[in-house]
Amino acid sequence: MRAPNWLNWRLTLLFAVLGPFVGAMPLLISVAVSGEASANLDLVPLFLAWAYFFGTAPAVLTGLLLPAVVGLLPKPHRDKIWLQLLVASATGFVISWLLFAALTPFSAGKLAMLGALSALVCMLSGLLLRVGPNNSFKPKPLRGSA
Secondary structure, rough: OOOOOOOOHHHHHHHHHHHHEEEEEEEEHHHHHHHHHHHHHHHHHHHHHHHHHHHHHHHHHHHHHHHHHHHHHHHHOOOHHHHHHHHHHHHHHHHHHHHHHHHOOHHHHHHHHHHHHHHHHHHHHHHHHHOOOOOOOOOOOOOOOO
């Protein structure tokens, strides 16, 4: 039994684990560079906790929807890596913008740009790690049937 092309749990798990961390990195770097470094570094665990709290939902939704969106591309263009990365960035931007515009009073555009960056890095790492659906299920034949 083959897994459907639009469902990839490994990619979704990769997006859920790596996505909020990548989205928080530019903000963490800007906090670490500005002001007194020792006082700002004490806030890193709290900042990462908030990044995972707010960033897991858009990351998981992007990881779930991305194989379906890539499946909508014309067949000759599905295997082009640059096009898959572009689609991943656009999907991450749109999902992050929709969620953050509806749920937070902060600037949704800036947070959506972080979602696009996060989706780009997660998709690139997924392509490099060759994360794909597991289609290795081979049912055993019934005894005495052949």
